[in-house]
Amino acid sequence: xxxxxxxxxxxxxxxxxxxxxxxxxxxxxxxxxxxxxxxxxxxxxxxxxxxxxxxxxxxxxxxxxxxxxxxxxxxxxxxxxxxxxxxxxxxxxxxxxxxxxxxxxxxxxxxxxxxxxxxxxxxxxxxxxxxxxxxxxxxxxxxxxxxxxxxxxxxxxxxxxxxxxxxxxxxxxxxxxxxxxxxxxxxxxxxxxxxxxxxxxxxxxxxxxxxxxx
Amino acid sequence: xxxxxxxxxxxxxxxxxxxxxxxxxxxxxxxxxxxxxxxxxxxxxxxxxxxxxxxxxxxxxxxxxxxxxxxxxxxxxxxxxxxxxxxxxxxxxxxxxxxxxxxxxxxxxxxxxxxxxxxxxxxxxxxxxxxxxxxxxxxxxxxxxxxxxxxxxxxxxxxxxxxxxxxxxxxxxxxxxxxxxxxxxxxxxxxxxxxxxxxxxxxxxxxxxxxxxx
Amino acid sequence: xxxxxxxxxxxxxxxxxxxxxxxxxxxxxxxxxxxxxxxxxxxxxxxxxxxxxxxxxxxxxxxxxxxxxxxxxxxxxxxxxxxxxxxxxxxxxxxxxxxxxxxxxxxxxxxxxxxxxxxxxxxxxxxxxxxxxxxxxxxxxxxxxxxxxxxxxxxxxxxxxxxxxxxxxxxxxxxxxxxxxxxxxxxxxxxxxxxxxxxxxxxxxxxxxxxxxx
Amino acid sequence: xxxxxxxxxxxxxxxxxxxxxxxxxxxxxxxxxxxxxxxxxxxxxxxxxxxxxxxxxxxxxxxxxxxxxxxxxxxxxxxxxxxxxxxxxxxxxxxxxxxxxxxxxxxxxxxxxxxxxxxxxxxxxxxxxxxxxxxxxxxxxxxxxxxxxxxxxxxxxxxxxxxxxxxxxxxxxxxxxxxxxxxxxxxxxxxxxxxxxxxxxxxxxxxxxxxxxx
DNA sequence: CATGAATGAGATTTCATTCAT
DNA sequence: AATGAATGAAATCTCATTCAT
Numbered sequence: 001x002x003x004x005x006x007x008x009x010x011x012x013x014x015x016x017x018x019x020x021x022x023x024x025x026x027x028x029x030x031x032x033x034x035x036x037x038x039x040x041x042x043x044x045x046x047x048x049x050x051x052x053x054x055x056x057x058x059x060x061x062x063x064x065x066x067x068x069x070x071x072x073x074x075x076x077x078x079x080x081x082x083x084x085x086x087x088x089x090x091x092x093x094x095x096x097x098x099x100x101x102x103x104x105x106x107x108x109x110x111x112x113x114x115x116x117x118x119x120x121x122x123x124x125x126x127x128x129x130x131x132x133x134x135x136x137x138x139x140x141x142x143x144x145x146x147x148x149x150x151x152x153x154x155x156x157x158x159x160x161x162x163x164x165x166x167x168x169x170x171x172x173x174x175x176x177x178x179x180x181x182x183x184x185x186x187x188x189x190x191x192x193x194x195x196x197x198x199x200x201x202x203x204x205x206x207x208x209x210x211x212x213x214x
Numbered sequence: 215x216x217x218x219x220x221x222x223x224x225x226x227x228x229x230x231x232x233x234x235x236x237x238x239x240x241x242x243x244x245x246x247x248x249x250x251x252x253x254x255x256x257x258x259x260x261x262x263x264x265x266x267x268x269x270x271x272x273x274x275x276x277x278x279x280x281x282x283x284x285x286x287x288x289x290x291x292x293x294x295x296x297x298x299x300x301x302x303x304x305x306x307x308x309x310x311x312x313x314x315x316x317x318x319x320x321x322x323x324x325x326x327x328x329x330x331x332x333x334x335x336x337x338x339x340x341x342x343x344x345x346x347x348x349x350x351x352x353x354x355x356x357x358x359x360x361x362x363x364x365x366x367x368x369x370x371x372x373x374x375x376x377x378x379x380x381x382x383x384x385x386x387x388x389x390x391x392x393x394x395x396x397x398x399x400x401x402x403x404x405x406x407x408x409x410x411x412x413x414x415x416x417x418x419x420x421x422x423x424x425x426x427x428x
Numbered sequence: 429x430x431x432x433x434x435x436x437x438x439x440x441x442x443x444x445x446x447x448x449x450x451x452x453x454x455x456x457x458x459x460x461x462x463x464x465x466x467x468x469x470x471x472x473x474x475x476x477x478x479x480x481x482x483x484x485x486x487x488x489x490x491x492x493x494x495x496x497x498x499x500x501x502x503x504x505x506x507x508x509x510x511x512x513x514x515x516x517x518x519x520x521x522x523x524x525x526x527x528x529x530x531x532x533x534x535x536x537x538x539x540x541x542x543x544x545x546x547x548x549x550x551x552x553x554x555x556x557x558x559x560x561x562x563x564x565x566x567x568x569x570x571x572x573x574x575x576x577x578x579x580x581x582x583x584x585x586x587x588x589x590x591x592x593x594x595x596x597x598x599x600x601x602x603x604x605x606x607x608x609x610x611x612x613x614x615x616x617x618x619x620x621x622x623x624x625x626x627x628x629x630x631x632x633x634x635x636x637x638x639x640x641x642x
Numbered sequence: 643x644x645x646x647x648x649x650x651x652x653x654x655x656x657x658x659x660x661x662x663x664x665x666x667x668x669x670x671x672x673x674x675x676x677x678x679x680x681x682x683x684x685x686x687x688x689x690x691x692x693x694x695x696x697x698x699x700x701x702x703x704x705x706x707x708x709x710x711x712x713x714x715x716x717x718x719x720x721x722x723x724x725x726x727x728x729x730x731x732x733x734x735x736x737x738x739x740x741x742x743x744x745x746x747x748x749x750x751x752x753x754x755x756x757x758x759x760x761x762x763x764x765x766x767x768x769x770x771x772x773x774x775x776x777x778x779x780x781x782x783x784x785x786x787x788x789x790x791x792x793x794x795x796x797x798x799x800x801x802x803x804x805x806x807x808x809x810x811x812x813x814x815x816x817x818x819x820x821x822x823x824x825x826x827x828x829x830x831x832x833x834x835x836x837x838x839x840x841x842x843x844x845x846x847x848x849x850x851x852x853x854x855x856x
Numbered sequence: 857c858a859t860g861a862a863t864g865a866g867a868t869t870t871c872a873t874t875c876a877t
Numbered sequence: 878a879a880t881g882a883a884t885g886a887a888a889t890c891t892c893a894t895t896c897a898t
Contacts, residue, residue: 016882034341036251039867050884055869057882123337126399127248163414171418174392178384185340200377204385208422232858253892264859266895275893444861462769464679467888478863483890485861551765554827555676591842599846602820606812613768628805632813636850660879681871692880694874703872 019057021047023072026064031116035065035124066130073121074134081110082142089146096159096209099150100202104176108194115184161211168209175201233271235261237285240278245330249279249338279338283345286331287352295324296356303360310373310423313364314416318390322397322408325390329398375425382423389415447485449475451500454492459544463493463552494558501549502562509538510570517574524587524637527578528630532604536622543612589639596637603629661699663689668710673758677707677766707766711773714759715780723752724784731788738801738851741792742844746818750825750836757826803853810851817843 025047029038040061044051058064084106093099111118125131151165160168179201183192239261243252254275258265272278298320307313325332339345358380365379374382393415397406453475457466468489472479486492512534521527539546553559579593588596607629611620667689671680682703686693700706726748735741753760767773786808793807802810821843825834 018883034248034250036248037341040869041867051868052870052885053883056884059869061868119340123248123340126333126337127246127251161418167411167414170392170396171389171415174395175385175388178388178391182384186346197381200381201385203375204419204422206422207424207426208418208420210421212421230857254894255892258860265893266859266861267857269894270857270859273894446862462676462678464676465769468890469888479889480864480891481862484863487890489889547768551676551768554761554765555674555679589845595839595842598820598824599817599843602823603813603816606816606819610812614774625809628809629813631803632847632850634850635852635854636846636848638849640849658878682873683871686881693872694881695879697873698878698880701873 018047018049018053022049022054022057022064023069026069027117027120030065030069030124031120035120035127065124066128070121070124070128070131070134073117074131074138077117078138079142081114082138084110085143086146089143089150092153093150095206096154097202097206099154100172100205103172104198104202107176108180108198111180112184115180119185158211160209171209172205175205232261232263232267236263236268236271236278237282240282241330241334244279244282244334244338249275249334249341254278276342279334279342280344280348283331283335283338284348286328286335287348290328290331292352292356295321295328296352299357300360303357303364306367307364309420310368311416311420313368314386314419317386318412318416321390322394322412325394326398329394332394333399372425374423385423386419389419446475446477446481450477450482450485450492451497454497455545455548458493458497458552459548463548463555493552494556498549498552498556498559498562501545502559502566505545506566507570509542510566512538513571514574517571517578520581521578523634524582525630525634527582528600528633531600532626532630535604536608536626539608540612543608547613586639588637599637600633603633660689660691660695664691664696664699664706665710665713668706669758669762672707672710672762672766677762677769682706704770707762707770708772708776711759711763711766712776714756714763715776718756718759720780720784723749723756724780727785728788731785731792734795735792737848738796739844739848741796742814742847745814746840746844749818750822750840753822754826757822760822761827800853802851813851814847817847 022043025043026038028046029043032038033042040054041051043064044054047054054061054064058068085103088099088102088106091102093102121131121135125135147169148165151160151168154160155162155165179197183194183197236257239257239259240252242260243257246252247256254268255265257278258268261268268278272281299317302313302316302320305316307316335345335349339349361383362379365374365382368374369376369379393411397408397411450471453471454466456474457471460466461470468482469479471492472482475482482489482492486496513531516527516530516534519530521530549559549563553563575597576593579588579596582588583590583593607625611622611625664685667685667687668680670688671685674680675684682696683693685706686696689696696706700709727745730741730744730748733744735744763773763777767777789811790807793802793810796802797804797807821839825836825839
């Protein structure tokens with residue numbers, strides 16, 4: 001019985017209560033309205049603090065994103081969330097199907113609960129080079145090596161066709177991302193049968209990547 | 215067969231020269247800084263027009279967004295992207311591979327030239343329901359029926375496995391989109407061999423979608 | 429009959445009417461409350477414009493002082509006012525007394541009418557290095573050479589004792605400045621007999637600077 | 643004759659250590675940035691105390707100014723500057739030269755060590771009538787009577803020309819002030835020969851004030 | 857049509873001052 | 878007495894929008 005919810009480490013070790021409330025409010029508002037569209041007044045209101053308080057703790061609004069919320073996400077939240085992914089790629093799955101099953105099944109639930117957060121950063125990363133660097137570092141160092149190794153292992157075993165591992169990974173993640181996008185961002189209100197959809201994706205990707213046998 | 219409508223697709227058939235310059239500038243700035251982060255002054259400057267001129271043509275700044283992404287879908291994606299796409303889906307390709315080849319090969323270059331527009335849409339769609347509606351209508355009415363029909367035809371022919379056509383289409387477009395994203399937005403400066411990558415995607419998706427033979 | 433008031437070139441060739449009003453209001457408020465103590469709201473109110481208008485014309489409040497009001501004063505107003513001084517030093521006065529008479533008599537009236545303006549810059553120069561540079565340039569290039577030459581001429585004629593010309597000039601200007609300070613800044617409301625006071629200063633300085641005869 | 647009151651004149655007899663540090667910091671910052679341009683946060687930081695502490699001792703920021711420049715005049719300039727000055731004016735110097743020698747020689751070094759305080763006063767006096775009143779009272783009551791008496795004595799002895807004593811004093815102090823200003827504020831980094839300059843000023847002022855002999 | 861100066865509402869930021877600890 | 882987090886009023890600055898020319 002794993003303790004999924006062992007600590008709401010959602011938003012971290014901000015020293016004071018108010019600091020935490022500000023960070024949480026910021027994430028909330030940024031997620032709803034985007035960074036540029038979020039007035040600090042709104043953040044202050046939701047955090048239940050005076051506007052000045054925000055600036056006592058975070059020099060500028062940009063600092064709140066680039067210097068605090070960003071690093072927080074990329075250095076604490078994301079790595080924590082990537083650990084299971086790492087584990088998945090490190091585990092010597094017997095088949096591609098098994099790998100994809102771990103990958104898709106376990107992550108769909110996660111994506112759902114963190115869609116907002118992921119979306120903010122997906123959005124803002126393109127406007128703020130500082131965030132991109134952070135993202136590249138985190139993903140490139142934590143995930144890519146293990147993922148590439150896993151793909152190469154399957155290729156050596158003759159279970160995945162010869163192709164650049166990154167191209168293979170792009171198919172895997174692209175399929176999942178396309179699903180997540182339509183599922184959680186574009187048409188969240190439609191009825192979805194996650195089980196079936198995931199099943200389908202696993203099958204398609206697995207078979208698509210199987211080497212051509214003569 | 216000459217293309218009657220091959221005016222430089224330099225951004226829709228905006229009536230006047232200035233209107234066109236405004237739209238081009240808007241696309242440029244929106245893509246760089248996001249809608250909320252783009253001052254109309256900056257757009258005016260880049261368009262080489264007075265700030266007031268913008269508001270002569272587009273009542274509000276938001277109209278400019280809708281007037282950019284709207285026309286994007288109605289004049290660009292439609293006549294120049296969707297019609298060919300429609301044609302592709304309507305054409306009775308002999309194989310899934312043939313369909314995907316038409317789809318991927320012809321569209322990759324095109325995506326490149328409109329990467330910015332696509333990106334604006336991707337960024338802003340979550341903040342502006344109007345955009346979503348626009349997209350749904352356009353795509354849902356113009357493209358989806360033909361696309362679904364095409365998929366069902368292949369399924370009837372036993373060339374694509376049984377599954378909701380929309381799920382199939384998501385795999386097709388998701389794979390292409392994931393490639394476009396990494397190719398044009400995230401790492402445009404890396405050396406890419408489009409031919410090989412497209413070839414790989416076609417193969418994987420084709421084989422992934424093939425029905426399971428006993 | 430000279431036209432003393434030929435043009436209120438007081439504050440210059442600012443292109444628009446509003447710009448001029450802003451500059452005048454700024455000078456007025458800066459003079460009353462100092463730069464740091466002057467809210468832009470107050471300047472706007474006195475200029476009869478919206479606060480935003482100020483920032484349309486002058487990027488920042490500091491720019492209004494450093495980039496506009498300062499250069500204006502040091503490059504237009506002050507040089508214009510220094511011309512008569514230059515003329516005085518260039519004129520071959522027959523005696524030190526004659527020189528001082530020109531200097532003190534003519535300048536007291538001027539100081540009176542420009543006390544405010546002079547005071548702002550005397551104040552702010554010490555906080556803003558940029559202004560100091562401007563001041564040094566203007567004074568050092570326009571006035572000092574002629575003044576030094578005049579003193580040296582008198583020394584050569586045996587009418588002023590041997591001493592560094594700058595020390596001599598410091599006595600001349602220091603005496604006048606001390607008078608101006610008490611007269612216009614500290615106790616402006618007391619009754620003053622400018623004629624007598626100036627007469628006294630001229631006499632004292634003249635005789636003080638006379639060479640020691642054996 | 644030992645100096646009973648020679649506690650390090652490190653800024654008034656502020657009761658506590660922290661009070662002293664606050665005052666010193668205030669003087670430092672006010673001198674650098676002016677009163678209005680000096681945030682209390684900066685003062686607190688330099689004093690090494692919490693911001694709240696300042697307000698425990700000085701109800702408002704303005705009190706800090708009045709409490710700085712006030713005590714400056716009442717405890718520093720008075721007991722340590724004015725008393726010697728009083729002594730100088732009370733002493734029956736045999737000649738004007740002797741008086742000026744006492745005045746200039748002894749006070750120039752002293753001015754140096756308190757240049758900052760003097761500068762704050764010079765800067766802020768025009769914005770804060772309280773400071774002017776303070777100065778008038780202090781100087782007018784403690785110094786002026788003795789100074790005027792001294793001048794009148796010299797006039798009676800035929801050593802200083804007939805003129806309002808205040809005019810005479812203005813020449814004396816104005817000359818010294820002009821020197822102090824150029825020496826300590828405007829060009830402190832230049833090489834100065836205080837001895838020679840003071841000698842020159844003494845001579846000029848002495849001879850300038852000598853009565854006209856027929 | 858086009859301009860660009862002007863606006864004013866609102867966004868960000870600063871800062872003197874208070875107050876619970 | 879001292880702290881420093883918190884405040885909120887005011888200051889600086891931005892920007893979509895209007896309007897006279």
